[in-house]
Amino acid sequence: MILDRTRPLFIRLLLLVVLVLVPPVAWIAYQAMGEFTRGLVPEMDKKAEAIGRDLELSIERAVGYGIPLDQLQGVDQFFAPVLAANPEIRYLAVTDRGGKVLFTEGAELNALNAIYGGVDFATDMEHSRKFALGSFIDLAQPLSIKGGRIGHIHVGMDQDYVRGRLQEILIDLGVVTLVALLVAVEILLFVVTFNITGPMRVVGTVMDRVRRGDFSCSAGVTSDDEVGRFVHGFNGAIRLADQLFRRLEAYMEEVKAAHFDAGVVEKVKDIESRVRFLFRFARNGQPEVVNEHQATDIRLPLFLFVFAEEISRSFMPLYIRDLYAPIPGLSPEMVMGLPIALFMLVIALASPSAALLANRLGARRVFLIGLVPATIGFVMSGLAFTVYDLIAWRVATALGYAFITMACQGYIAQVSQQRTRAQGLGVYVGAVLTASVCGTGIGGVLAERVGFRVTFLVAGVLTVITAVLIWRLLGSAQPVAEGPSPRKRDFLRLLRNWRFSALVAFAAIPAKIALTGFLFFLVPLTLNRNPSIDLGDMARMMMAYPVSVVLLSPLVARFADRVGWRAGLVAVGGLIGGAGLVLPAFWGEPVQAVQVAILLLGISHGLSASPQLAMIPDLCWTECRAIGQTNVLAFLRLAERIGSFAGPLLAAALLPLYGFEGAVAALGWVVLGMAVVFALLSFAYHAGPHIETEWGE
Amino acid sequence: MGQSSIAGGAGACLPPARPVRWSLARKVSLALLSILLSTLVVTAFFAYYKFESVYSAQVQSRYSFVVFTIKKKVEDSLNLGFALRQLRQVQEIIEREKSRDPQILAVEVYDYRGEVLFDTDRGAIGTKVSESLAEAIRSGMQQSFSVMDEDNLIVGLPLVNNLGKVEGGVVLRYPIAYVEKGVSGLLTQLLKSIAIALVAASVVAVAGLYVLFGGVGRKLGSMERAMGEVLSVGGQAIPENGGDSFEARFAEFVAKTRETIDHVKDATDEVGRLDRLM
Amino acid sequence: MRRLSALALALTLMLLLLAAAPPAGAAEPAAKPFRIYMALWRGWEDAAQGFKDYFANQGIPVELIIRDAGQDKAKLKEFVAEAKALKVDLVFTWGTTVSEEMLGRFDAVDPEQHISDIPAVFAVVSQPVGGVVPSLSSSERNITGTLYLVPMETQVNLIQSYRPTKRLGMIYNPLERNSQVAAEQLEGIGKAVGFDVVALPVEVSEGKPRAASIPVKVAEIKAARVDFLYIPPDTFLNINRDILTQAALDHAIPTFAAAENPVVTSKAMFGGVYRYYTVGQLTAYKAEQILVRKIAPKDIPIDAPKRLSVLINMPVVRQIGLFPPMKLMGLAEIIDRTEAKENKP
Structure with a gap:
């Protein structure tokens, strides 16, 4: 393994983590399943007995009125509702004294006859008896009239039912395991880069300078592990050379100053200039300490913070609904959409100043500053009384979110040189998306168990951990002044570029509308109406979005680089997303339709997100040169937040008009319409004078 | 260490190795x-809570079935035109149900005003049920309702006469401890x-x-x-x-x-x- | 999930409370009993008893002023005057004649001749719509009431649920308007649902139906190979129920009766009715809404009891050997006099 690269070491570590995490979870799940079955079966028996007794009484009553057991009428219709109301009961049957099946519902008569044929019902059947029949448990209770036994009623329990109920938990545990793996990856990535790769990069930098004869620096690593020990020795070697030179220098000074023979002095001067020409040593004897910051340093704190924010993703609209209080002039749906919309608005408004501040004060301080409102926001959101104060706390969180994301972007921009900028951006996007997967999934499952409010408090605890990490581990990076920030006029010029405007208006904004309006707002509300879907299920369904973006994005980025068909990918992505949202209008199964719509939205954004950014340098070649690519991208981000803000409000406006599935579809038509416009425009992207003049320059 | 030989003098040498702590x-x-x-x-936590919810739902569905059978019997009598208060046989019905299952703490039948008319705990007859129970029956819904009292769980159903009017309710109390006992085995197993x-x-x-x-x-x-x-x-x-x-x-x-x-x-x-x- | 459903329950309950909670203490017994004037047509029977018992069961103190017209239309005018003079709180009218005479047809109410200021409830009126009220949803005036006839569709469904029927026989008195209507309705439904109706009127001589012709008609019905014989709520057949049901039983024809008596006190096999007692109780429930809850009578719809009484005559069932389905057994009141004797030695 190469020590200054993360990947080889990390892959081995990942294998180990999978090996260590997955089997124990699987084993515990297996153990728990066994215990579940043991615990649940007696309880199911009791219920089957209660049902059997009730049916027994009805049948005995009928027989008591003189109806022969084998001539009972409508037994199937009598049994059917019992089966329907008790899913764990698979069949009901009545047998006569000889064990011949007279009536059955839920199972084939012949199948039961074959099985009961061998059973002796004549003896030892005064009480109910249980026996296993394949995957069923058959509970037979005697039917008797005036002390004489006339037959049996059989309640057949489905063993698979227990298994089915318990399989639900396997999905839960699957989510937990996935999240645990992702968290483990984040933490171990951090541990490896922080302890090994990072220091080794520093060593590499110092080494390269020494190879060029420059002994004026040393590696600034002071850990007390093997790496620290190695670096200590490494620095020692450099210092040894330095000390020898120092001694030589002193000696030469002495000779130069004290020697009477000018020829000797001249020769010593020659030696000195030769040594100084060949090697460079620190001027004052104090070597320059080299510390290198990396984009990955900030990944774990960013991950944890976004995790905290995403925890409330799957239930935020439901929580708002619980706290609902009327706001004059706004419909109830609007009020419910408002906290989400305002959250997005505040991020948009605060981001530019947060970015400036991050440049001035340094990423570390701005990150820490941002954590203060964010933590307060999370904790107080959990304690909110009504929607009024919830809005205030969400705005606080949004402020923190803007500060922290800008700090992270600033940090990454500072530490990564131009050529690794894309890689640095990858670190940022990767952390945010992974956190989104984990937060959404775990948040729903957690809220299901401990309630909304406690889940918010968990988010607060996560931000505190983030603060400690930043405080202890992140050396404050030197603020690097960016170029002069662009004036508003430059942005107006950007908007005059129709290709850019079209990208913003018909690709970036509808994508955000779909994200915030549909996924963040309508999905929880729509799914919540189905009583069979709990919060955990809902969160799992929503996870399809970040998971598909995470999986698809890197592949698409590579594909787009090779094929260069970026506008087309953005267009196709937009169309897929819009089409997905329209689905519930045509599909009778709203839950499945919503699930597919979420998945298609993920695919849509996975397809279009990175090509969208990658298009910018081509699209705005002149503007990028004038105001800098970073600023153009920042402006795109800012502009697309119009969509983030509008999404929930638009959805809230559509809700009373069209109902839940209707609102999803209506939003879908809007998004799809805009995507179609972009698709049509994208055909014109590669033609026209614009590109030609760019090439001409 | 022989570094001093190249240094050509004492004092300048590689530093001693730093210990790895x-x-x-x-x-x-x-x-x-x-x-x-x-x-x-976390895995164990989820497994435990899932089991707890499945298990308590199973217990509850059994008891709501029992309550449903009592409801049917009482309503059949109501349909003959008697007032709930007059149905003396109800006391016998609920006492029989209680005797079948030692886990049942009590079965109560109360009228729409919340006054207990019949109770397996005969001393409670004439007292008022808690407000939540009196409210729970007012909707007259078909599904059973469940309420948690201090340390027992209650499932119940409204009693509706053939005029479509809610005459009262029947509830069954069983101890939370019963559910807890059922799932405690899992907890120790999980910890192990x-x-x-x-x-x-x-x-x-x-x-x-x-x-x-x-x-x-x-x-x-x-x-x-x-x-x-x-x-x-x-x-x-x-x-x-x-x-x-x-x-x-x-x-x-x-x-x-x-x-x-x-x-x-x-x-x-x-x-x-x-x-x-x- | 439990947390959520508990929450949902709480929310629902709150909404329901807001929407439907009666004013607190409204049901408390009032110090002064309500005075109710009961005008009857042919003496004290089950509907009147159900009406009376309801107040006793609910602990609502009432003072009942009971008057029986003895099937004499002339007395009804005196009743109106008396009720007005006594300034009673509510009037109860039994039967079509009493109700129409005392309360007036909906389009011809005369405050001089009819009860108009005092709220009234009617019971046992065969065709209230177009009679005392314009529609079932509201009387548009100071009265309300109950239905006592089971809708024909419901009766047919009940027969079909006992045993799928391809051909339905019926015997009726052609002189009774109600029976004619029933025969027409039955044929209409038969066409829609897909079964034949063989409706035979009894013979009429000198303007009177002949009871002796009943067994002949039953034999004809038998020859038509019907699955069921439908017995309409017909006064003549009610009186001659033993002849009719015995004849049917002799031919082993299963019978369905739209009235209580042929099943309970004779040999019809089964029936689906609203029992008079229940109808009386429901009428009293409406009276309670007017008197205790102060709901305006015109806001109380006119309807039938929620649950049908299904009556099964077990000795007849055993004799014919056509056993009822289990589901129906569960719902029905089983009439089994011999069984009862055996059970109580």
Whole structure:
């Protein structure tokens, strides 16, 4: 393994983590399943007995009125509702004294006859008896009239039912395991880069300078592990050379100053200039300490913070609904959409100043500053009384979110040189998306168990951990002044570029509308109406979005680089997303339709997100040169937040008009319409004078 | 250590090796084990709560079935035109149900005003039920309702006469402890499983990490040794099997350092010779 | 999930409370009993008893002023005057004649001749719509009431649920308007649902139906190979129920009766009715809404009891050997006099 690269070491570590995490979870799940079955079966028996007794009484009553057991009428219709109301009961049957099946519902008569044929019902059947029949448990209770036994009623329990109920938990545990793996990856990535790769990069930098004869620096690593020990020795070697030179220098000074023979002095001067020409040593004897910051340093704190924010993703609209209080002039749906919309608005408004501040004060301080409102926001959101104060706390969180994301972007921009900028951006996007997967999934499952409010408090605890990490581990990076920030006029010029405007208006904004309006707002509300879907299920369904973006994005980025068909990918992505949202209008199964719509939205954004950014340098070649690519991208981000803000409000406006599935579809038509416009425009992207003049320059 | 020989004087030598207090393997083990522990605890937590909810739902569905059978019997009598209050046989019905299952704490029938008309605990007849129970029946819905009292669970159904009017309600109380007892077995089992899984996985994890980071440590150690060797004796710091790019760069570094030291030493010697010349 | 459903329950309950909670203490017994004027047509029977018992069961103090017209239309005018003079709180009218005479047809109410200021409830009126009220949803005036006839569709469904029927026989008195209507309705439904109706009127001589012709008609019905014989709520057949049901039983024809008596006191096999007692109770429930909850009578819809009384005459069932389905057994009141004797030695 190469020590200054993360990947080889990390892959081995990942294998180990999978090996260590997955089997124990699987084993515990297996153990728990066994215990579940043991615990649940007696309880199911009791219920089957209660049902059997009730049916027994009805049948005995009928027989008591003189109806022969084998001539009972409508037994199937009598049994059917019992089966329907008790899913764990698979069949009901009545047998006569000889064990011949007279009536059955839920199972084939012949199948039961074959099985009961061998059973002796004549003896030892005064009480109910249980026996296993394949995957069923058959509970037979005697039917008797005036002390004489006339037959049996059989309640057949489905063993698979227990298994089915318990399989639900396997999905839960699957989510937990996935999240645990992702968290483990984040933490171990951090541990490896922080302890090994990072220091080794520093060593590499110092080494390269020494190879060029420059002994004026040393590696600034002071850990007390093997790496620290190695670096200590490494620095020692450099210092040894330095000390020898120092001694030589002193000696030469002495000779130069004290020697009477000018020829000797001249020769010593020659030696000195030769040594100084060949090697460079620190001027004052104090070597320059080299510390290198990396984009990955900030990944774990960013991950944890976004995790905290995403925890409330799957239930935020439901929580708002619980706290609902009327706001004059706004419909109830609007009020419910408002906290989400305002959250997005505040991020948009605060981001530019947060970015400036991050440049001035340094990423570390701005990150820490941002954590203060964010933590307060999370904790107080959990304690909110009504929607009024919830809005205030969400705005606080949004402020923190803007500060922290800008700090992270600033940090990454500072530490990564131009050529690794894309890689640095990858670190940022990767952390945010992974956190989104984990937060959404775990948040729903957690809220299901401990309630909304406690889940918010968990988010607060996560931000505190983030603060400690930043405080202890992140050396404050030197603020690097960016170029002069662009004036508003430059942005107006950007908007005059129709290709850019079209990208913003018909690709970036509808994508955000779909994200915030549909996924963040309508999905929880729509799914919540189905009583069979709990919060955990809902969160799992929503996870399809970040998971598909995470999986698809890197592949698409590579594909787009090779094929260069970026506008087309953005267009196709937009169309897929819009089409997905329209689905519930045509599909009778709203839950499945919503699930597919979420998945298609993920695919849509996975397809279009990175090509969208990658298009910018081509699209705005002149503007990028004038105001800098970073600023153009920042402006795109800012502009697309119009969509983030509008999404929930638009959805809230559509809700009373069209109902839940209707609102999803209506939003879908809007998004799809805009995507179609972009698709049509994208055909014109590669033609026209614009590109030609760019090439001409 | 023979570094002093090249230094040509006392005092300038490679510093003594720094002790390793927290080896990499230990650090990473600590991180990995804490992840492992929290994963297992969360897993167990979810498993337990899921089981608890499935189990209590099962218990509740059984008791709501029992309540439903009582409801049917009482309503059949109501349909004959008697007032709920007059149905003396109800007392017998509920007492029979209670005697069937020792876990049932009480079965109560109360009227729409919340006054208890029949109760397996006969002393409670004539008292008022809690407000939540009196409210629960007012909707007259078909589904059973469930309420939690201090330490017992209650399932119930409204009693509706054939005029469609809610006449009262029937509720069944059973102890929370019953559900808790049913799931406690799982809890101990889970704790046991966690302990075993944790120990087993920890052993694998620590062993794996020591192998993995032991390799890193050994590599670093050998590089350091090679450096000491080269600086004191001379030669090449490239490992026998070639080494990767980092090691190659390191070898260059060592060679350069060695060259520098030699050069400086030569220069010192030369200055010394010049100094002594006169 | 439990947390959520508990929450949902709480929310629902709150909404329901807001929407439907009666004013607190409204049901508390008032100090002064309500005075109710009961005008009957042919003496004290089950509907009147159900009406009376309801107040007793609910603990609502009432003072009942009971008057029986003895099937004499002339007395009804005096009743109106008396009720007005006594300034009673509510009037109860039994039967079509009493109700129409005392309360007036909906389009011809005369405050001089009819009860108009005092709220009234009617019971046992065969065709209230177009009679005392314009529609079932509201009387548009100071009265409300109950239905006592089971809708024909419901009766047919009940027969079909006992045994799928392809051909339905019926015997009726052609002189009774109600029976003619029933025969027409039955044929209409038969066409829609897909079964034949063989409806035979009894013979009429000198303007009177002949009871002796009943067994002949039953034999004809038998020859038509019907699955069921439908017995309409017909006064003549009610009086001659023993002849009719015995004849049917002799031919082993299963019979369905739209009235209580042929099943309970004779040999019809089964029936589906609203029992008079229940109808009386429901009428009293409406009176309670007017008197205790102060709901305006015009806001109380006119309807039938929620649950049908299904009556099964077990000795007849055993004799014919056509056993009822289990589901129906569960719902029905089983009439089994011999069984009862055996059970109580």
